Amino acid sequence: MAITAAQVNELRKKTGAGMMDCKKALVEADGDMEQAIDILRKKGQKIAAKRGDNEAKEGLVFAEATADGKAGVLLALNCETDFVAKNDDFRAFVESIVKIAVENLPASIEELKGLKYDEKLTIDEKIVEQIGVIGEKLDLSKYEVVRTENVVAYNHPGNQLATLVGLNKSGDTAADAGKQVAMQVAAMNPIALNKDGVDENTIQREIEVGKELAIQEGKPADMAEKIAQGRLAKFFKENTLLSQPFVRDNKLTVEQFLNQSESGLTVTDFKRVALS
Template sequence: MAITAAQVKELRDKTGAGMMDCKKALSEANGDFEQAIDILRKKGQKVAAKRGENEAKEGVIFAESKGNVGYMLQLNCETDFVAKNDDFRNFVTSILNIAIENGASSVEELNGLKFDDKLTVAEKITEQVGVIGEKLDLSHFAKVEAAEVVAYNHPGNQLATLVAMNKEGHAEAGKQVAMQVAAMNPLALNKDGIDADTIARELEVGKELAIQEGKPAEMAEKIAEGRLGKFFKENTLLSQASIKDNKQSVEQYLQSIDKDLTVTEFKRFSLS
């Protein structure tokens, strides 16, 4: 049967597939709209299988917060060309909105949510693999809850952060700290969050450096402890020098606003 331009446009609007792919699917389905969608879905599965070993190092990251909860996700693709495409970015935003609307807590939960009346999020991503022709991977997702959560999206959407505050009403301070997390990439909130293996390694390296500098073994131990303190200061969020005022630590900056104000958790996703 003859396939009309209106039918092709309707299928394209529904799936995002190319005009020729839509026309071919409709022809194969003898004009049956739902069957044509299934054909395009199967194409996506075939493309996904073929590109399964490819690396998806590009992509976009979006974060959004609403009062006491924040969400952040990362959808990877293969090329920068796709990552900068408005349709791809709108697709990622639509997935984030689904996460927010449903209160998703994990990648697995988000993948299983309904994208529309036919497909789950995971199935829609597979469909888009066929449309775009690249491997797509919902690689990271985070949900953070606290008295107040602040999101920061770095220009370009290759880096985003979420910061959880213990008190509400301090969105501007939260934004400053969220930017701090983006810029300084702390390993943990404070020294209690640094794992024992990392601490042991830093002490060993510090001691070895001191010995190489000619310091006696008993002094090397103390020097290593001092260097560990510097490591904590540079790599834990609350101890880092604030980018707002480098004469203060992040902890001191927050306490200058409210003596009880602090950060309870942070998340950072980056493509680099």
């Protein structure tokens, strides 16, 4: 059966596969469009199996808030090479997943992967199909969602880093302050909102390190605990968001900046994803 250019073009639009791959699939399927799509999907599964051990450290990260600002999503889709990450088709594919996530607000990455991408495929299945199209390992490696009164999304130029910040108040003033705090999260990478959010293992590790450093500096053992507690307080100040010096005015903490912007304004949650 002769395969027409129109058939090839239609399959290409449906799958994103290259012209030659589409033609070969259509020839193998004897012109049957649905069978040709399945052939390309199986190709993706074979490539995924072969490239399973490959490292996928490149990719794109996107954050986006819902239209009403009451929620936001943040996700990373990894690939193997910078060449693919900078490709417009790959970017469009990532953005299409973000759109589905914003519309559905799944609670976990597993739920996100199970959502319908189109009439036939889930997001997870579509990623496998795209592995066949692109020829590289793809990995939906990170997904976060924040729901609160006001969510601000920030995408750092280059889309290798993005953040979400949830605030307890809405409005223009809160949104502007939230954008600045979202940039703070991107730059300073806090580990928690405040000291109450730091896990006990991290606290104990910092205390032990502080004691050891004090002893190495020749301080008496009975003073080591007090010195370690002082160092722990400094650790909290440098590594918890609300206690950090505000990057645009280090005379203020982030907490003070927010309250100065609008009385009672604070952060209720934040997320940060960066490609390593």
